[in-house]
Amino acid sequence: MNKIKIAIDGPASSGKSTVAKLIAKELGYTYLDTGAMYRCATLMVLENGWQENDLDRILKGLDQYPIRFERGQDENQRVFLNNVDVTKRIRENDVTNNVSWVSAFPEVRAKLVEQQQQIAAQGGIIMDGRDIGTVVLPDAELKIFLIASVEERAERRYKENLAKGIPTDLETLKEEIAARDYKDSTREASPLKKADDAIEFDTTGVSISEVVQFILEKAKQILDSESSI
Numbered sequence: 588m589n590k591i592k593i594a595i596d597g598p599a600s601s602g603k604s605t606v607a608k609l610i611a612k613e614l615g616y617t618y619l620d621t622g623a624m625y626r627c628a629t630l631m632v633l634e635n636g637w638q639e640n641d642l643d644r645i646l647k648g649l650d651q652y653p654i655r656f657e658r659g660q661d662e663n664q665r666v667f668l669n670n671v672d673v674t675k676r677i678r679e680n681d682v683t684n685n686v687s688w689v690s691a692f693p694e695v696r697a698k699l700v701e702q703q704q705q706i707a708a709q710g711g712i713i714m715d716g717r718d719i720g721t722v723v724l725p726d727a728e729l730k731i732f733l734i735a736s737v738e739e740r741a742e743r744r745y746k747e748n749l750a751k752g753i754p755t756d757l758e759t760l761k762e763e764i765a766a767r768d769y770k771d772s773t774r775e776a777s778p779l780k781k782a783d784d785a786i787e788f789d790t791t792g793v794s795i796s797e798v799v800q801f802i803l804e805k806a807k808q809i810l811d812s813e814s815s816i
């Protein structure tokens with residue numbers, strides 16, 4: 588059976604990565620968390636003390652410090668920056684609160700998009716991010732745009748952070764999520780935007796398994812129609 592490409596976009600904490608991982612497992616596809624790549628770029632910037640006028644250094648750094656994914660012993664994906672496991676570190680507040688300006692540079696995006704497209708070229712891919720359906724995989728057979736209210740997204744991230752031992756205040760989280768949405772959707776380079784041919788799904792009050800079922804059904808419809816041609 589042929590394998591398809593699935594693009595999942597949406598704002599912060601809309602459930603993209605949770606559902607994408609489950610779908611990847613079900614279909615036996617590769618899952619790529621593109622947000623983790625922008626977070627790695629941001630961690631590199633912070634650790635080197637680079638600022639917004641250090642674009643040249645940032646671009647050289649991206650060539651120098653490879654970003655790599657590996658499956659850990661617990662089957663969960665781990666993220667490495669320059670061969671250091673940064674899976675947990677890239678979720679901390681300083682990275683989260685600086686990622687929007689680092690990811691707004693078109694030159695940074697061009698480098699990471701190239702890597703993302705190379706990974707996708709192997710086929711059988713599900714990728715989540717902000718510009719997957721519009722820029723990274725414009726030819727993806729299935730494009731989903733997940734949305735949810737700011738309140739619900741803040742509560743989800745709050746619970747995730749607590750479980751990971753990251754100290755968080757719910758009201759601050761709401762403000763930060765709204766601010767990140769605004770920056771991600773109003774930047775000039777590849778803003779967060781629903782592709783014209785994407786299916787929009789509001790996950791407010793919807794369980795993870797229902798979202799997964801919905802997307803799997805759409806994927807199976809496409810796979811069935813392709814195999815009958």
Ligand code: DC
Pocket residue numbers: 599600621622623625626686687690715716717718719767771
């Ligand atoms: O999905 P996330 O919250 O981990 O993403 C972190 C940031 O990275 C997000 O605020 C915007 C940026 N990002 C992006 O610009 N393009 C992507 N494809 C994925 C993430």
